[in-house]
Amino acid sequence: MNSDLEAATVQKDWAPARSGQGEKAAKKLHVKSFGCQMNVYDATRMADVLAPEGFSETGAIEDADLVILNTCHIREKASEKVFSELGRLRRLKEERRAEGKDLRIAVAGCVAQAEGGEIFRKQRAVDIVVGPQSYHRLPELVRLAADGPAIDTDFPVDDKFNHLTPPTADKIRTRGLSAFLTVQEGCDKFCSFCVVPYTRGAEASREVQKIVAEAEALTRAGVREITLLGQNVNAFHGKGEDDEIWSLARLVERLSEIAGLARLRYTTxxxxxxxxxxxxxxGEAAKLMPFLHLPVQSGSDRILAAMNRKHRAEDFLRLAKKIRAARPDIALSSDFIVGFPGETDEDFEATLALIRAVDFASTFYFKYSPRPGTPGAELADQVEEAVKTERLARLGELVEAQRAAFNRAMVGRTVDVLFEKPGRRPGQIGGKTPYLQAVHADGPDSLIGTVAAVEIVECGSNSLFGRLAKEAR
Structure with a gap:
């Protein structure tokens, strides 16, 4: 996915019921997600699969009886965050034990898949390790953990989505007007820097009928915007309602027919x-937002080849031009890695040249982080950390200037805003533009859940400010 920034934490509580025993007092669960949007989606489904067991919720990790860390392994820093958090949880577990209480700790997600039982050796306080394809077994693993460490990092033959409990309409409403929906998992590209093919497996797409059913349930509960997720989402090739294999474009066309759904997005x-x-x-689907995240990673053909990206810088530039011809108002976002093994000053300058040529609306950028088991980690000519740091700063200065210019260019424009929540002060409401920019405007709470035209009058450092267009007042 597109970022190793810590994603929004999803917190749920639950009380596992055991067969043959009386009803248990409610216990509390806290799920903390790191990494990509798919981890946020997976965290909500972890809570959903345990809801029938009688779970309730808490937002405070200190009150939890069970903590799940839903982890990311895409970069070293993300993995380090997990083990740092586990150290804090170990101390909390010791404090709870001294009080005669229990705390169970689970590690889920890609770190769990990559390191498996080694996690128990590194941190003995962990009770459960479960991979991203096996979290539908969490209720069973919670029960098994009463007798010792429990682990499941298999790639099951049976699709986990066949076993996930759908959330209630009330639960969907508590999660907001925008929702993630996983349609594809895994990757067959084997970029030399990436662990995803090893932690998420081969590319697999869900059936269209099941995706549509989930999208319709979300929309009936009030969701107005859905982002379709996949490690390589535009490689979607799911079985359609006519038993043919559908592309992502055809899926978008079908989802656009859902009444009440205002916006569609997809990533990555x-x-x-x-x-x-x-x-x-x-250019044709009105509900598909004019914002596309399309990672390129480098502007150097030599480095792209070493990364096993199977495209050249020229191919990306030609593609960007073609996309903008189809939708002139589209905004592009991307990912860049600096300091990949063997990257020279000339290679880095080629990356800066590509960024200037495309003019991105936003960008995620990272220093190369060797991941064990990937071909990139074995390459010679690893770039010195100081050089990576200097290049990252230079690239960051360029892309942040582009982002700021894109936001400033919104001033004076009238754009549709999906209002999602009350604003920071009385009489204000907040939402986002088609380009994912936060917008604050004076308006009634009755507009929350609607899309209204807003004239942008001011650009802040991280958000826009506007006033309702006359037709929206």
Whole structure:
């Protein structure tokens, strides 16, 4: 996915019921997600699968009887955060034990898949390790953990989505007007820097009928915007309602028919899978937002080849031009890695040149982090950390300037805003533009859940300020 920034924490509480025993007092659960949007989605489904067992919720980790860390392994820093958090949880577990109480700790997600039982050796306080394809077994693992460490990092033959409990309408409403929906998992690209093929497995797409059913349930409960998720989402190839294999473009077309659904997005994509029908969809599907995250990683053909990206800088530039021809108002976002093994000053300058040529609306950028088991970790000519740091700062200065310029250019424009919540002060409401920019405007709470035209009058450092257009007042 597109970022190793810590994602929004999803917190749920539950009380596991055991067969043959009386009803238990409610116990509390806290799920903390690191990494990508798919981990946020997975965290909500972990809570959902345990809801029938009688779970309730808490937002305070100190009150939890069970803590699940839903982890990311895409970069070293993300993995380090997990073990740092486990150290704090170990101390909390010791404090709870001294009080005669129990705390169970679970590690889920990609770190769990990559390190498996080694996690128990590194941190003995952990009770459960479960991979991203096996979390539907959490109720059973919680019960098994009463007798000792429990682990499941298999890639099951049976699709986990066949076993996940759907959330109630009330639960969906508590999660907001925007929702993630996983449609594809895994990756077959094997970029030399990436662990995803090893932790998430081969590319697999869900059936269209099941995706539509989940999207309809979300929309009936009040969701107005859905982001379709996949490690390589534009490689979607799910069985359609006519038993044919559907592309992502055809799926978008079908989801656009859902009444009440206002907006569609998808992330994250690979340039090589931007098929012509998907590019056309950006120009034809009114509900598909004009914002596309399309990671390129480098502007140097030599480094792209070493990364096993299977595209050149020229291919990406040509693709960006083609996408903008189909949807002139589209904004592009991307990912960049600096300091990949062997990257020279000339290679880095080629990356800066590509960024200037494309002019991105926003960008995620990272220093290369060797991941054990990936081909990149074995390459010679690892770049010195000081050089990575200097290059990251230079690249950051450029892309942040582009982001700021894009936001400033919104001033004076009238754009549709999906209002999602009350604002920071009385009489104010907040929402987001088609380009994912936060917007604050004076208006009634009755507009929350609607899309209204807003004239942007001011640009702040991280958000926009506007006033309702006359037709929206």
């Amino acid at each position: 994509s690979h340039p090589n899978d931007m098929a012509d029908d998907l590019i056309r969809a950006h």
